[in-house]
Amino acid sequence: MEPIRLTPTSYIVLGLVIEAGEATPYDLKAMVAGGIGNLWSLQHTQVYAEPERLTKAGYLTETREEGGRRRKVYRVTPAGRSAFGAWLGEEPSADPPELRDIGLLKVFFGADPRQIAARQVREHRAKLSEYQELEQALQGADVSGPLLALRAGLGHEREWVRYWAELADEDA
Amino acid sequence: MEPIRLTPTSYIVLGLVIEAGEATPYDLKAMVAGGIGNLWSLQHTQVYAEPERLTKAGYLTETREEGGRRRKVYRVTPAGRSAFGAWLGEEPSADPPELRDIGLLKVFFGADPRQIAARQVREHRAKLSEYQELEQALQGADVSGPLLALRAGLGHEREWVRYWAELADEDA
């Protein structure tokens, strides 16, 4: 029952386990890939390591399958549920999000924008249409949170496309 | 002369040292804070640690002041310059940028958007006007890279404001 610091990673894992009722790391990996990973991705090694940490701290319980693969199945404890609830309710701490885009970094340091922009436009357009499809899929379901988050992603992808497209054909 | 992996952090340090001619870690800290840190921030401990790494690998040289504080002064080597140049020229590797916004994470998991949105709007508006002032300041100078990067920041801040403002007074 060691005390640990809860990071965004922790809350993502906690949140997903709560949603699912129970989950193996592999399940978590799939859940991350199919949604939240677009917003905040986790390395797959973390998806195995983090639940262990949370278990040691008493936020999750771990049981192992008996048969073959002996997978670990995690479930939330009351402590975990309440920690998650508390976090959800708090004002989000104000560390402003950063763009952290490699292409933009190069532009900052003087790389030729047109070279870079062409490719960026393509990729962001792809991402954009991926999101648009996802949006369709979510429309019906009763998942307002993920849908709202997705719309943020849509907005920023549109903005990226706008930005790079402008650079791409500036004084072409 | 140990080989090391060059990370974005490495290139930021390298780029700043090249620009400045020579720099102490403290100088770097200031340079990061006054511009590129908005796009890709560095912990101040990294600003001390990274030049050491780069020095061991032969990309920078380190000399110490004699007097009192014995500060370390870094300069780029030819190897450093060419590594940086090569990186600048390469196609940027395509890891799509993530939003990684705590507030948005909470919305994803079902927090009440209106609670969160109000504050987010305020903060992004503040950031936006900070950027607008910075833009004015950069207008004249011959710094097209930083200016272009800043414009990306401006666009995304505008998008954030739009997004959160919409959530804030939805069915208010």
Place this chain on the structure above:
DNA sequence: ACAGGAATCGTTCTTAATGTACCATTCGGG
């Protein structure tokens, strides 16, 4: 001219995250 606090400058230590490579089990098709 000097005491003391503010600002500047720097380091250490611990924990978390990333990257990469690799190993094991199950399943489906020829």
Place this chain on the structure above:
DNA sequence: CCCGAATGGTACATTAAGAACGATTCCTGT
């Protein structure tokens, strides 16, 4: 029924982040 692909899991080394603390210089009031 065996072999390769997909699935599921682990280990390890490096880098990043976070927090706390330590030292030097500068400035100001008395």
